[in-house]
Amino acid sequence: MHEKTLFQRLKSPKGITGLAILCFFIFIAVAAPFITSYSPADVSSSPLLEPGSEHPLGTDDVGKDIFSNLVYGSRTSLMVALLVSFGVLIIGTLAGVFSGYTGGNLDRVMMRGVDIFLMIPDLPLILILAAYLSPSLWNIIFILILMGWPVGARITRAQTKTLRVSGHVDFARVSGAGNWYVIKKHIIPDLYPIMITTVVMQSIRAILSESGLAFLGLGDPSYPSWGTMIKYAISYPLVFFTDAWMWWLMPAGLCITLLVLSFVLVGQALEGDK
Amino acid sequence: MDDFWLIKIDNVSKVFKGRGMFRNEPEVKALDNVSLTVKKGEVLGIIGESGSGKTTLGKLILGLLKPTSGNISFADINNNSTENRKPLVQVIFQDPYDSLSHMMTVEQLVAEPCIINNGKNVDRNRIIRALESVGLTPVESFLRKYPHTLSGGQRQRVAIARAMISEPDMIIADEPISMLDASIGVDILNLMLDMKERTGITFLFITHDIAAAAYISDNIAVMKEGKIVEYGSRKQIISDCCHEYTKSLLLSATGAGTENEYFCSEF
Numbered sequence: 001m002h003e004k005t006l007f008q009r010l011k012s013p014k015g016i017t018g019l020a021i022l023c024f025f026i027f028i029a030v031a032a033p034f035i036t037s038y039s040p041a042d043v044s045s046s047p048l049l050e051p052g053s054e055h056p057l058g059t060d061d062v063g064k065d066i067f068s069n070l071v072y073g074s075r076t077s078l079m080v081a082l083l084v085s086f087g088v089l090i091i092g093t094l095a096g097v098f099s100g101y102t103g104g105n106l107d108r109v110m111m112r113g114v115d116i117f118l119m120i121p122d123l124p125l126i127l128i129l130a131a132y133l134s135p136s137l138w139n140i141i142f143i144l145i146l147m148g149w150p151v152g153a154r155i156t157r158a159q160t161k162t163l164r165v166s167g168h169v170d171f172a173r174v175s176g177a178g179n180w181y182v183i184k185k186h187i188i189p190d191l192y193p194i195m196i197t198t199v200v201m202q203s204i205r206a207i208l209s210e211s212g213l214a215f216l217g218l219g220d221p222s223y224p225s226w227g228t229m230i231k232y233a234i235s236y237p238l239v240f241f242t243d244a245w246m247w248w249l250m251p252a253g254l255c256i257t258l259l260v261l262s263f264v265l266v267g268q269a270l271e272g273d274k
Numbered sequence: 275m276d277d278f279w280l281i282k283i284d285n286v287s288k289v290f291k292g293r294g295m296f297r298n299e300p301e302v303k304a305l306d307n308v309s310l311t312v313k314k315g316e317v318l319g320i321i322g323e324s325g326s327g328k329t330t331l332g333k334l335i336l337g338l339l340k341p342t343s344g345n346i347s348f349a350d351i352n353n354n355s356t357e358n359r360k361p362l363v364q365v366i367f368q369d370p371y372d373s374l375s376h377m378m379t380v381e382q383l384v385a386e387p388c389i390i391n392n393g394k395n396v397d398r399n400r401i402i403r404a405l406e407s408v409g410l411t412p413v414e415s416f417l418r419k420y421p422h423t424l425s426g427g428q429r430q431r432v433a434i435a436r437a438m439i440s441e442p443d444m445i446i447a448d449e450p451i452s453m454l455d456a457s458i459g460v461d462i463l464n465l466m467l468d469m470k471e472r473t474g475i476t477f478l479f480i481t482h483d484i485a486a487a488a489y490i491s492d493n494i495a496v497m498k499e500g501k502i503v504e505y506g507s508r509k510q511i512i513s514d515c516c517h518e519y520t521k522s523l524l525l526s527a528t529g530a531g532t533e534n535e536y537f538c539s540e541f
Contacts, residue, residue, distance in 0.1 A: 167373030174336050174365050175387040175440065185386075189377040 006196065009269055018265025025259055029074040038065035040072040040224035048244065057247040060229075061236050070251055072224040077207050077259060080141055084206035085199040087145035092152020093195065097187060099153065100160030101179070111157065117150035126209060130218040137220040140213060144206050152198050159194055163187050193270075200267035204260050211256050226252040279349055280361055280444055280476050281312040281335060286344030287500075288330055304330040306500040307344070312444070314349075317470060317477040319491030319508075321484050321523065327500040328480045329368075332446045335478070336365055351443060361443035368449040370429035374421040380405070380432055381417040387440040404435040407472075408465060427458035431465070438469065444476040451486060463490050485527045488512050496520045 009015060028035065038045070038055075042064065049059040057066040099110040126143050133139040163169060169186050177185075213219050214227025221228070233239050233249040288305040304327045312318050320328045333339045335346060348360045364387070367373035374383055384404055385396045405413045408431040421429055430450055437445050447466065451459035467490060470477060481487050487494055494511040496504040496519065504517045515521060 167367040167369055168375040170336075170338055171365060171367065171373055171436070172386065172390065173338060174363070175390045177390045181390060186375055190375070192377075 006193070006270060009272055010266070012269050012273070014265045014273060015269030018262045018267075018269060021258055021262035022266065025074050025078060025255075025262070028071055029078050032068075032071045032075060036065065036068035036071050038068040040064065040069045041222075042068075050243075051247050057251060058244070060232060060248060066229070066248055066251070069224045069229055070226070070255060073226045073229065073252070074255065074259070076137070076223045076225045077210060077256070080137070080144070080210045081203040081206045081263075083141050084144045084148060085202040087141070088148040088152050088202045089195055089198050091145065091149040092198065093156050093188075093191065095149065096153040096156025097160050097183060097191075100157035101164055101183060101187065103161070103164070107157075111154075114150040114153055117147070118154070120147070122147050123209075123212075126213065127216070127218065130213055135218055135220055137223050140210060140218075140220070141206075144209055148202050148205065152202070155194055155198070156191060159191055160187055163190055196270055197267060200263050200270065204263045204267075207256065207260055207263075226256050278314045279311045280314045281349070282347045283308060283310040283312075283331075283335070284345045284347065285309055286331075286334060286341045286346060288327070288334060288339065289342045303500050305334070305341075308497075308500070308502055310495060310502060310505070312476060312478060313493075314443075315470075315474050315476055316492040317467075317479055317490055319479045319481065319487035319494040320497060321481055321487045321494060322497030323482060325499075326497040328482075328497050329448055331497075332365070332448050332478065332480050335446060336363060362440060363444045363446060364437035364440060364442040366430070366433050366437050366445060366447045366450045368452055370426055370433055370453065371421075373433055374429055376420060376422055378420075379417065380410075380419050380421070380424075383421070383432055384436045384439055387436065391440065400439060404439040405432075407438065407469070408432075408435040410435065426454050427461065430454060430462055434462070434465065434469070438473075438475075441473075442475065444478065446478045446480065448480045449482065450479075452482065459486065460489075466490065483527070484523045496523070 010019065043062050045055065045059045045063045045065060047059055047061050047063040049055055051058045055065050055067060057070065060066055060069075095110065095114075099107045126140075126147065129143045130140060133143075163186065169182055172182050172186055210219070210225065211227035211230075214225040215231045217231060219225050219228050229252040230249060233245065233252070236244075236248075239245045239249060286305055286308050287303070290302040290304055306327075308327075308331065310318075310331075320331065322328050330339065334341050351359055351361050378386070381401055384401050388396045388400070401417075402413045405411075405416060410416045410428065410431050416424075416428075416432075421432065424432065433450075450466075451462050454462065463486060466477060466479075469475060477490075479487060479490055488508055488511075491508055493505070493507050495502050496511065496515075496517065498519050504511065504515060504520050506515075511520060512524070515524065
């Protein structure tokens, strides 16, 4: 299970589809200012316009361009996914390797702490914290990392514990290797597959949680978000009586679904599904 | 061969304590007052059934475990008569699938002991020579391979090359052939004998297979339940052993028939 096979696994139809969708969204997020000329917060257009040459997806009830909100929303989603997944990865891996490698009483104490974190139901706590702290994107990222790292730590620790007593680690020790060398050369490389899965799973969780919180009104109003778009579209009373849902509500939902789907496909491809 | 000792094991015991949260599990006495001397340049076979403590003994010598009581002393070696050093001990493990990291190429695996001791710069020729000496030729085709593309025998050869590259004074071979086919096992044994002839290295050969031990060893120690029940030269152990346990081991080996042809051909 070295890097070469991981790369080969991504070459399956699922992996290519997932990567293509993901790259599409990354491209949109990076090139946002060139794709649309409106700022997502610009309310100067007339409200509730139907799609036309000026506004490809029309405008919403306060006169914002829906298409530019959609484009800039991908930035928010991808940023949250990136920061949360890497935050969880780094903290979880460090804690897991440290706990599993040290062993003994320290390991026991740390794992009981992790157990407590794992017992707390995620969503209610996120809701409470998001409501209690000011609604800012950084707070959401912080909460998602806080609730996510114990999962990573647990898996990493289990793997570290089995690796610690394996033959190749014993051999390195006999040859005179120190702890740092063993961790760097024998434990971390063996954790790559787990790390990649962690990044994928945590990205999915982050995207869905961010959209969900934004939908509930606990998002950051200064960042355009697909969840916020759905929330405003649904709270507009006439959205289902006209055709407005087709260009106002549906694209945002579709984007969330597609982005999550891309991560799921990449994850499944990496796990070896064809 | 000179009769200098390399390692002296003196009344060593090892007890594994039971670790339960609420009740104490029974202690396991893996080694019970074992005394043994490894002479320089010999192949010392240690035989015994599983659970007799032979692997524990190996791990104690390697320093992977600490003895509960007793003392393991190493002889000082002075080659150039200027500085004394401790003998370098290397190991070949039983399971060639577990003992080679699957994230490293053969080249990296064999270079590892050098990298640990000398830092980054490893003489590539040394790796190539080590691989040639264990019969992995053409070497170039093996250097970039990962262990999961190799067979069990080839993996064990890589493990031997890796143990030999740091030019140790002693190698502990912990059941190196028990996971291999019989014919490949004989090849590995011959390779080890060949190594010994060429470099005068000391081997501690741990096995449960008395036929293999008889084939390769100069002296044999028989272990049972953490004790050494019999120690002697190969001839002594094979032809006139006194302990019941050794007799039963011998009987099972000869009774197995054609499978142990190298044993039968020796005697």
